[in-house]
Amino acid sequence: xxxxxxxxxFDYLTNPYIMEGALTTLxxxxxxxxxxxILGFILALMRLSPRRLVSAPAGAYxxxxxxTPLLVQLIVIYTGLPQLGIRLSVVExxxxxxxxxxxAYLAEIVRSGILAVPQGQVRASRALGMREAQIMRYIVMPxxxxxxxxPLGNSVNGLLKTTSVTSVxxxxxxxxxxxxLIQEKFxxxxxxxxxxxxxxxxxxxxxxxQRRIEARFGRAYQQNGAGAESDQR
Amino acid sequence: xxxxxxxxxWYGNFQVLKDCTTSVAKGEVVVICGPSGxxxxxxxxCVNALEEFQQGSITVDGTSVGDPRTDLPELRAxxxxxxxxxxxxxHLSILDNLTIAQEKVLGRKRDAAVKKAEQLLExxxxxxxxxxxxxxxxGGQQQRVAIARALAMDPIAxxxxxxxxxxxxxxxxxxxxxxxxxxxxxMTMMCVTHEMGFARQVASRVxxxxxxxIVDDRPPEQFFGNERSPRAEQFLSKILHH
Ligand SMILES: Nc1ncnc2c1ncn2[C@@H]1O[C@H](COP(=O)(O)OP(=O)(O)OP(=O)(O)O)[C@@H](O)[C@H]1O
Ligand SMILES: [Mg+2]
Numbered sequence: 001x002x003x004x005x006x007x008x009x010f011d012y013l014t015n016p017y018i019m020e021g022a023l024t025t026l027x028x029x030x031x032x033x034x035x036x037x038i039l040g041f042i043l044a045l046m047r048l049s050p051r052r053l054v055s056a057p058a059g060a061y062x063x064x065x066x067x068t069p070l071l072v073q074l075i076v077i078y079t080g081l082p083q084l085g086i087r088l089s090v091v092e093x094x095x096x097x098x099x100x101x102x103x104a105y106l107a108e109i110v111r112s113g114i115l116a117v118p119q120g121q122v123r124a125s126r127a128l129g130m131r132e133a134q135i136m137r138y139i140v141m142p143x144x145x146x147x148x149x150x151p152l153g154n155s156v157n158g159l160l161k162t163t164s165v166t167s168v169x170x171x172x173x174x175x176x177x178x179x180x181l182i183q184e185k186f187x188x189x190x191x192x193x194x195x196x197x198x199x200x201x202x203x204x205x206x207x208x209x210q211r212r213i214e215a216r217f218g219r220a221y222q223q224n225g226a227g228a229e230s231d232q233r
Numbered sequence: 234x235x236x237x238x239x240x241x242x243w244y245g246n247f248q249v250l251k252d253c254t255t256s257v258a259k260g261e262v263v264v265i266c267g268p269s270g271x272x273x274x275x276x277x278x279c280v281n282a283l284e285e286f287q288q289g290s291i292t293v294d295g296t297s298v299g300d301p302r303t304d305l306p307e308l309r310a311x312x313x314x315x316x317x318x319x320x321x322x323x324h325l326s327i328l329d330n331l332t333i334a335q336e337k338v339l340g341r342k343r344d345a346a347v348k349k350a351e352q353l354l355e356x357x358x359x360x361x362x363x364x365x366x367x368x369x370x371x372g373g374q375q376q377r378v379a380i381a382r383a384l385a386m387d388p389i390a391x392x393x394x395x396x397x398x399x400x401x402x403x404x405x406x407x408x409x410x411x412x413x414x415x416x417x418x419x420m421t422m423m424c425v426t427h428e429m430g431f432a433r434q435v436a437s438r439v440x441x442x443x444x445x446x447i448v449d450d451r452p453p454e455q456f457f458g459n460e461r462s463p464r465a466e467q468f469l470s471k472i473l474h475h
Binding site: 123124125 | 333337339382
């Protein structure tokens, strides 16, 4: 056992291999959140359908993916599916697993956002002659979006860290690469400290981005007139 | 213009509308009043198919509302409606509240839609507020925007469901003024309202509904004279106390 090594810590802080891992964590999160949002939106619309034949499958999906651990889903996709002749690479498995899992959570967020838009808005849109798809696109979704941005931001934050689960199928994201180096160099604390700093850095940056997005969408809802002014710039 | 013939409607076992028959000719202004829960909103919403009815028929400008083959969005685009709670779109600027349906429903070009919107904002005295958002306006201003939004579609008739009852008293007249002008210009209007001054001023006929039934349907001179039903009498004595 060696004691804490500052030089080791600083070396790994700027290590390209670790940095690349952090980048992988970033794009894994970005792709899964976008994919999850698209799928989640479809699932949310399905769940809101009055037809059982449409809503039930979406309900079953959400139940299944929220009710089982992501770890299990990833292992099934990566090592279980080949048994059925479906062979996916590590990257494909990780992306698919994260997206499918995230979609289940985002579906619930999107659904509650849509339900939070007052029915009177739909009535007013209908009275103007808008068709249901137009009402969804131009009236309900933009208003739902504002409502779901805070929980959506939380999801992104959570997902940034959840991507580390894909290390079990040897996806080379930040945690996996940290572990690989640990096994070579035995600098356990130093390397985990570096990984923690990267995670903190990313999540902190995201917090800033999220706050800006919230402000942007909240503009129309400020009663003091600030929204109108900033609009004229 | 609007023909309502023997219309009945039920919510489960509860009959909201009982065999209602009336009509609104082109250019007529019909005021509907009655106690809370009597079915005023329901009746007016049946006219643009925001509510379904089970019996009878409603025709708007020759189009049968209850006919399953009727293209309801197309019909609604021709009839303007103003709600008690304004129902402006809070995420859109005032200008965009007035242009969205013009562009998406009528397919007007942006320029034309904006021009129309600006004319109407001018008309309701709100040109200075085009870039603001609905929640930055007072209730009276929001309701005037809502009227302008409906007018932007060049409707053949306008429906009003208690347009002033959510407003602070000092804002009622600014909205009524717009409605009076509209009525004087010959707009066909169906107005659920308890503003009896408005009814006296511009109504062609006053309809009194009680428990889903049209009890009175007569010109204002008669209704405010001595020819109203005892039920209307009772109702009027209550609201005129305020
Ligand atoms: N969706 C619904 N399901 C069941 N009953 C309803 C529904 N909507 C309205 N009602 C009932 O139908 C009746 C008529 O309602 P309506 O809103 O037309 O009344 P109103 O005359 O407009 O009253 P108010 O002056 O309070 O606006 C009321 O008794 C109401 O409780
Ligand atoms: Mg009502």
